[in-house]
Amino acid sequence: MILRQINMIQMRWNMDITMVGIDYTDAGLDIRGKFSYTKREQEKTITALRKKEGISGCILLSTCNRTELVLSRTREWEREERSLFCELKGQSVEEYGSYLHLRRGMDAVKDLFALAGGLKSQILGEDQILTQMKDAADFSRKFFGTDKILETLFRMAVTAGKEIKTNINLPSSNRSAPLAAISGLEQKGAAFKGERCLVIGNGAMGKLTAQLLLDRGADVTVTIRRYRSGIVDVPVEAARIDYSKRYEKLRNAAMFFRQRQVQTQQSRRINWMRVRCRRIRFS
Template identity: 50%
Template sequence: MSISMIGIDHNMAPIDIRALFAFTKKNAGEAMERLKEMKGIYGCVILSTCNRLEIWASVDDEVCPSLYEDLCSLKGIEDDKYRKYFVARQDREAVEHLFYLTSGLKSQILGEDQILTQVKEALSLAREHYTADGVLEVLFRMAVTAGKKIKTEVPFSHGNPSVIHQAIHTLEKEGYVVQGKRCMVIGNGEMGKVAAQTLQEAGADVTVTVRQYRSGVVNIPFGCKRINYGERTDYLPECDLAVSATASPNFTLTQELFESLNLTKPLILIDLAVPRDIEPTIGALEGITLYDMDSFHMDETPEELQKNLEAAGSIVSSQMDEFYQWLDGRDIIPRIQEIKAEAVNDLNLRIAKILKSTPMEESHRKKLLETVDTAAGKVINKLIFGLRDSLNQEAFLECVEGLEKIYEE
C-alpha cells in the first residue's frame, strides 16, 4: 500500500485551468465515493480550495491507479493536455507536502492559516462519506495537529495573512486607501465573511449580500450592513470597491449586467472565487479595475517572517517523524506479535517438563503458566522495542527479519 496524491495549484496553472477541476463541497463528497469504488483505491480525500485542487489516496501497489485519469473521468474531461499542469507525489514526498501545506508554508501567501481549516474540512467531508481509510485518517489528523501547533506557538508577525489582507496591502502600495470607501461583499461564506470583516477593520463602510434576508438567522460580521443578493446591481453604482467570494458555479457579476449600469466613479472589483465569480471581460470596461486570485502574492519574505517560517519548519519535521513512527509501527507490530507468540510458546515447551514434575495443585500450575506467559511477553516486547529505539530503521528491520528466521520451520 502506498500514499499517492496529484495536485494543481496557483503556481502551476492559471485560474481558468484550475476552475475546470474545482469541486463544490457537495460534488467533492460524491466524487470521493466514486473514487473509492475505483480499482486499486482503498481510501481517498479531496481538497478543493480557491488556490488548489488535490486528490489524496491510499492505493494498491500492484494496481497502481492513475489519479489524473480518474479525476478526468470524474470531470468528463477526455483531453490529456491538462496533465502538464498537475504534479504527482508519492509516499514520503506526498506526506511532506501535506504537512507543509497544512502549516501554511506552501500557500499563495506564506503563513496564511485558512488552509488549516480547509484541510480539516476536507477530512471531515471524507469521514461523512466514509472514504478516508485508517492511513489517510491518521495522516490528515497529524498534519492538522502540526498546523495547530504552529498557529499557537509561532504567531506570524505580519498578522492574519489571508488573500484579502494581501489584496488590501497591494492596493495600498498602489496608493489606494480603503479607509472611508464604500464596499460591497457578495457572498457570506467563510471567505466572504473574512473579506467583509477585514475591510470593515480597515475603516471601510461594508455591506454584505445575503441570499435570504431574515434578521437574526443569517450572521454577518459585526459592524457590517446587509442587503438581499438580488439588490447587488442597484447598490453597485454607490460602491467604490466590490468583492465577490461565493461558491456559485455561475457569474455573480456579468458584463451584460454592467451594460445597464450608470457608473459615475471608478470601481475596483476583486474576485476571490474559483471558478470565477466576475466575468473577466468586465475588467476591460472604462473606469473598472478587476483583480482575481492570481493578482496577489508576496514578492519577498520579510526577515522576521523568515525566522517564523524556520521555527514552523522545525515543528513540521518533528510531527512528520511521529507520523513515520506510527506508519512504520503499523506494519511491523503484527510481525512483532508473531515473534512474541513463537518465543512464549518456545519457553513454555522448555519448562513444561519441570512444571509437570513440580508438586502443586493443577489450578496453581495453570495460574503459574499464565503468569509466566505474561512476564515472558513483556520481556520480549521490552527487548524488541528497545532495539527499535536504539537502532536506525534499517538495522531494526534486519533484526526483526533475523528473529523471524529463528522460528521458521
C-alpha cells in the same frame, strides 16, 4: 518525528499515499476551474472512489487556488493517478496532464504538511487553508471516504500547521488578503463598528471577509450568486442580496470589499482585496 510515525503506519497497513492535483503555480484560473468541485460533486466523487479496487480512502480538497486529491492506496491499485484525476472531471489527460502535479509516499506527506502550514499558499502562512483542510477531511468522513491512515495523516498535518503558525515568525503577519486589507485600514485609524459594509462575492474569501467585519461589529451585507450545487455558505449574521442588486446597496455602504485576481510579470496569479471607502469613520 511525525513523518517517522506516518512512515510506520504506511508499513504496518501496507498502504501508500498519493497526492495529485492542480494549484495556482501549475495553471491559471481558466484551467483550474475545469477541476473545481461543488459540494454535491465532491459527494459523488468520494462515493465513486471508495468503490474502486485499490483505494482504501480519499480526501478531496477544492478551493479557489487548488484542487487536491489525496488517496491511500493498497497493493491492488494499478491506475495512473493523473489519468484518474482528469477522468473524474471528464477531461483529457493528454490535454491537461502537464498542468497536474503528482507526489507519492513521503513526498506527498511532506507536501501536505507544508500545505497545512500555509507554506504553499499565495500569501505565505495564511490561516484559511487549515480550516479548508479540516473541512475536507470532515466532509469525506461524512460519506465514509476516509480510512485510518488519512484520518491520522490529516490530523497530524493540521496539528503541524498550527505549530508552524504558533512557533515560526513568518514574513507576513497578515496571513490572508481580507485580513491584510482590514488590518491596513485599522492601522490608519478606521473603526468598523456600526458601519455598513458590502462584501461582493460569497466564495471562501468573501465568507472570511464578512466574518472579519462581523467580528468588528460592522453591519455586513454579502452578495449571493446561485451555484449549481444550490449551496450558499456565508455567516448567518450577515444580510444577503442577489449579486445583480449590488449597485443599489452601494449607495448606502460606507465601504465595499471585493476580491480581485491579477497577473504578475512572473506569470503568477495572485489574489488581493480591493477596498473602496465612501464614508468611513476614523477613530
